[in-house]
Amino acid sequence: MFDFLVQRAAISVVTLFVISLIVFTGVRMIPGDPARVMAGSEADEAGLEEVRQKYGLGDPIAFQYLRWLGLAGRFDLGESIRTRESVVKIVASKLPITIELAFLSLLVAVGIAIPAGVLAAVRRNTVWDVLTSGASLGGVSIPNFWLGIMLILFFSVRLGWLPASGFVPLWESPLANLQRMLMPAFVLGTALAAVLMRQTRNSMIEVMSADYIRTAYSKGLAGRVVVFRHAIRNSLIPVVTILGLQMGALMSGAVVTEQIFVVPGFGRLIVEAVFTRDYPLVQGVVLITASSYVLINLLVDVSYSLLDPRIRVRGAASDA
Amino acid sequence: MPSAAATADALEPTRSLAPAGGLRRAWRQARRRPASAIGAVVVVLFVALALGAPWITSIDPLQTDWKQIRKAPTLAHPFGTDDLGRDNFARVVWGSRISMQAGVFSILLAIAVGVPTGLIAGFYRGGLDQAIMRLTDAWLAFPFLILAIGLVTIMGPSLTNATVAIGLGATPTFIRLTRGLVLAKASEDYVLGARALGAGDLRLMSRHILPNIVSSLLVQATISIPIAVIAEAVLSFLGLGVQPPAPSWGTMLNTAQQFLDTAPWMAWWPGLAIFTLTLSFNLAGDGLRDLLDPRDY
Numbered sequence: 001m002f003d004f005l006v007q008r009a010a011i012s013v014v015t016l017f018v019i020s021l022i023v024f025t026g027v028r029m030i031p032g033d034p035a036r037v038m039a040g041s042e043a044d045e046a047g048l049e050e051v052r053q054k055y056g057l058g059d060p061i062a063f064q065y066l067r068w069l070g071l072a073g074r075f076d077l078g079e080s081i082r083t084r085e086s087v088v089k090i091v092a093s094k095l096p097i098t099i100e101l102a103f104l105s106l107l108v109a110v111g112i113a114i115p116a117g118v119l120a121a122v123r124r125n126t127v128w129d130v131l132t133s134g135a136s137l138g139g140v141s142i143p144n145f146w147l148g149i150m151l152i153l154f155f156s157v158r159l160g161w162l163p164a165s166g167f168v169p170l171w172e173s174p175l176a177n178l179q180r181m182l183m184p185a186f187v188l189g190t191a192l193a194a195v196l197m198r199q200t201r202n203s204m205i206e207v208m209s210a211d212y213i214r215t216a217y218s219k220g221l222a223g224r225v226v227v228f229r230h231a232i233r234n235s236l237i238p239v240v241t242i243l244g245l246q247m248g249a250l251m252s253g254a255v256v257t258e259q260i261f262v263v264p265g266f267g268r269l270i271v272e273a274v275f276t277r278d279y280p281l282v283q284g285v286v287l288i289t290a291s292s293y294v295l296i297n298l299l300v301d302v303s304y305s306l307l308d309p310r311i312r313v314r315g316a317a318s319d320a
Numbered sequence: 321m322p323s324a325a326a327t328a329d330a331l332e333p334t335r336s337l338a339p340a341g342g343l344r345r346a347w348r349q350a351r352r353r354p355a356s357a358i359g360a361v362v363v364v365l366f367v368a369l370a371l372g373a374p375w376i377t378s379i380d381p382l383q384t385d386w387k388q389i390r391k392a393p394t395l396a397h398p399f400g401t402d403d404l405g406r407d408n409f410a411r412v413v414w415g416s417r418i419s420m421q422a423g424v425f426s427i428l429l430a431i432a433v434g435v436p437t438g439l440i441a442g443f444y445r446g447g448l449d450q451a452i453m454r455l456t457d458a459w460l461a462f463p464f465l466i467l468a469i470g471l472v473t474i475m476g477p478s479l480t481n482a483t484v485a486i487g488l489g490a491t492p493t494f495i496r497l498t499r500g501l502v503l504a505k506a507s508e509d510y511v512l513g514a515r516a517l518g519a520g521d522l523r524l525m526s527r528h529i530l531p532n533i534v535s536s537l538l539v540q541a542t543i544s545i546p547i548a549v550i551a552e553a554v555l556s557f558l559g560l561g562v563q564p565p566a567p568s569w570g571t572m573l574n575t576a577q578q579f580l581d582t583a584p585w586m587a588w589w590p591g592l593a594i595f596t597l598t599l600s601f602n603l604a605g606d607g608l609r610d611l612l613d614p615r616d617y
Binding site: 011014015016018019021022023026029030137138140141142143145146149150152153157164247248249251252253255256259260270271274275279282285286289290291293294 | 454455457458459460461462463464465466467469470471472473474546550553554557558559560573576577580581584587590591594595598599601602603606
């Protein structure tokens with residue numbers, strides 16, 4: 001058990017290290033003087049000198065990397081070229097909005113995918129199954145930004161039920177906030193639901209053919225009890241891993257969704273940063289996103305190696 | 321029910337692949353999976369649309385007309401016109417070229433980089449394999465779009481750069497898949513036998529392992545292409561891909577968003593085109609997977 005955790009954590013540390021190398025190299029590949037890249041085109045000679053000093057730009061490249069890594073380790077990712085605020089502070093102010101969006105879309109996704117997936121598996125090869133598979137295929141194929149535009153067209157422009165865009169902080173008016181978050185959360189949630197539905201169905205089918213389910217049936221338990229008490233619980237374990245792996249897709253989706261519905265979160269931040277050539281901000285956002293993806297998946301793995309002892313045995317055996 | 325017919329189907333691939341027999345076989349498969357067959361036909365239609373764009377519409381997709389601004393669909397302009405009076409039908413047709421180009425070439429790039437790398441990692445194992453896999457893990461940790469945005473920031477926005485960015489984003493999937501498949505095949509008897517007969521590494525990889533994993537790679541490609549098509553549309557929608565005035569479905573949707581209340585048709589067609597193309601690819605891909613890769617997904 002302990003060995004598994006150590007091994008899993010060690011791999012994550014190596015991954016984080018490689019990520020930092022990729023990001024560092026990426027920023028250095030931007031054409032032009034690195035000091036100019038980090039300080040912006042409007043910086044004067046003093047500003048450039050300050051950046052050169054801070055990142056040791058006169059030193060050999062390996063030292064520069066270590067110095068940059070040291071700063072990043074202390075949560076110093078530099079300052080935004082445009083606003084002169086610290087990158088970490090900007091990200092921290094935008095993150096709660098995207099987390100709220102992600103959380104709501106998770107609710108939408110799980111709310112659609114798990115009942116539908118279970119229904120498709122229990123009523124396998126019936127019209128329900130076909131409908132669910134069709135919906136799932138459609139959900140994977142529909143570009144979510146187009147779905148967003150169509151929802152705006154229908155619910156905002158045509159019917160006038162929901163505001164097309166904008167954002168109201170949750171603490172100012174929870175109702176206005178939810179009104180504006182409903183469509184973005186639905187758009188982001190359905191994309192995730194399509195993937196989760198398929199996974200739930202497959203894993204539920206596998207569980208339903210297990211011996212202990214047959215035992216439960218032969219004990220005379222009602223079908224409903226077998227499905228809800230025995231099958232669903234066990235079939236959800238692989239679904240949780242997929243959920244962890246889908247976090248990356250969720251972050252990508254948030255970028256587009258926030259852009260369409262003008263939600264001032266993390267995703268809109270990165271697009272704005274690219275357009276204003278705010279390289280320190282782009283670098284910070286990319287680094288933070290990739291690192292959090294690794295940490296989330298480490299947490300997912302660890303949390304359910306605690307829940308399901310089979311995983312750590314099998315995992316340790318196959319990783320070796 | 322699983323009688324003689326099913327057995328015959330199971331034995332199918334071992335029969336000769338004479339052209340006439342091949343056609344009949346394809347027809348039988350198509351009848352068994354009508355949705356996949358329709359998907360495949362639509363994909364072929366889109367390819368024809370992309371290749372034959374100049375013959376399908378005689379209207380120049382870049383031609384502006386100030387008298388025809390944001391006109392609803394009519395006979396002359398079946399998909400209406402856009403904010404500069406350009407014909408939306410011509411733009412959707414020409415847009416298929418850009419989408420296909422980005423979708424296919426990016427995945428070809430991913431295959432060109434990913435498959436040899438995965439082959440080497442899986443074949444030689446050891447330290448090199450570990451190094452490649454850690455790099456792949458790290459690469460996969462960047463969400464697809466975030467990685468593409470990062471790369472486009474470095475390289476500048478254009479169709480070529482978007483294609484490269486999407487291709488590089490899809491590469492780790494192909495490295496992982498190839499490596500896994502090679503690991504499974506390398507210990508098979510026919511590979512061991514060939515090695516015992518004195519076949520070199522290169523020959524083992526190219527003649528004995530690669531042909532046996534091609535079908536799984538092909539299936540992965542049909543899954544990846546629609547994702548790449550959407551990725552190009554998204555990048556162009558965000559202004560990080562194809563630059564105006566070139567007719568990309570993504571850029572068209574970006575413009576359309578500003579005129580939703582006055583010219584909603586501008587948003588219908590490009591989106592419908594992306595949806596139809598990706599849905600057809602996914603349907604055709606499902607069929608291909610059943611055909612080539614009998615494992616149950």
